[in-house]
Amino acid sequence: MNISNHMKLSFPSISTNEGFSRAAICAFILPLNPTVAEVADIKTAVSEAVTNAIVHAYPKEPGTVYIDAKITDDRRVIIKIRDTGIGIEDVQQAMEPLFTTSTDERAGLGFAVMQSFSDRVRVRSAVGKGTTVTLEKIIHSAYDEE
Template identity: 60%
Template sequence: MNVKNEMKISFKSISENEGFARTVVCAFAAMLDPNMEEISDIRTAVSEAVTNCIVHAYRNEEGIIEISAKILSNNEIYIKIKDKGCGIQDVKQAMEPLFTTAPCEERAGLGFAVMESFMDSLKVSSKPGKGTTVIMRKKIGGQNE
């Protein structure tokens, strides 16, 4: 991984920070000169991941969410979103479209489906009781090459 630039932020798991987090990551990604569609794909994927941390990982408590992002030499953005919340028992099941543990709150169960389809790759690792890490990557300008 040849890293041209990198950044790290951490913030409290309150819903006000959903907008803050996606804006910061998009400002960082802007260095790759993405088009409108690429930037809104990243914005949406980050929003989904951070919302998962707030709604699920830190469901009954407040915690810290950490985002680190890297710009790689092949024009790729690498985004890691990490929490130390409750973790996911069954990652495979959680990633199934429309699966949700919070239907009463009108969660559509599409978070991972959006991340998967809007980014080039998605990796989720989780340990119950320890937390979850989501890694997403997207090549910018790939469609035009």
């Protein structure tokens, strides 16, 4: 599997950057001619992961959120959303639908949405070191570009 394109972003964990990260990912995958539904899926999954980092990773003061996105030559999009924040004690529990530690009207559906809107979701986390969420999705071609 060869990487045909690659980009990296980093930004402070402030909520205005949720929209920025969606727009950036959207622009990055556009050369693959994704369908409207595929764009919506990736934007939604990225928005959930970035929002999680912004809401949970840095409770005291804003830290940095890193995005590393790759496109492979078999049209797979691999997006890593990483923080160096407090980490998640129990990843399995955090991924359960409706589980939330937030009191701010969060639905607790973040990971459920990521799982339903991507082909694959991996979460690695260490307490005190941070969390990396990896989202993968194949963009099917509307036209055969051979």
